[in-house]
Amino acid sequence: MMKTTPAAIVFGLCAFTTVNAADIDGQWARGDGNAKVRIAPCGSDICATNTWIKPGTPKEKAGDRLVMTINPDADGGYAGTAFDPQRNLTYKLTxxxxxxxxxxxxxxxxxxxxxxxDWTRIN
Structure with missing residues (x-):
């Protein structure tokens, strides 16, 4: 009979959750058509960086970044916080x-x- 250590249980749960979380990395277009972002790892976090902003869109520009500290959740999505350095605001994020x-x-x-x-993946 094999013994299961607490570390093995935690690792197994983390691996299971990570496998079931949908892939967030990539290029995304905002539903209103005013922005496109690239979501990718940045250090230990995940960043959404504006790659294109519709001309005349107020308070946004290409290069603006949202730093997300998120983890996979039980529903296959992600939850955590996001920091917007341009506005110095932290959001609770799902x-x-x-x-x-x-x-x-x-x-x-x-x-x-x-x-x-709402966002749509750009292939």
Missing amino acids: VTINGDKMTTKGCVVAGLLCKGV
Whole structure:
């Protein structure tokens, strides 16, 4: 009979969750057509960097970055926080991915002010 150590259980759960989380890396277009981002690892976090902003879109520019400290959740998405250095704001963040569709939901002020944004993967 094989003994299972707590470390093996934790590693196994982490590996299982990671395998089931949808792939967030890649190029994404915002549903309103005003922005495109590249999501990729940056250090120990994940960054969403604006690669294109529709001319005339206020308060956004190419190169702006959102630094996400997120982990896979039980539903196959991601949850954690996101820091916006341009606005010096930290959001509670959830990300849901279904095929080539992604929805991000960010909340501030103890979760009282939330906004969801739809995205489509660019292949």
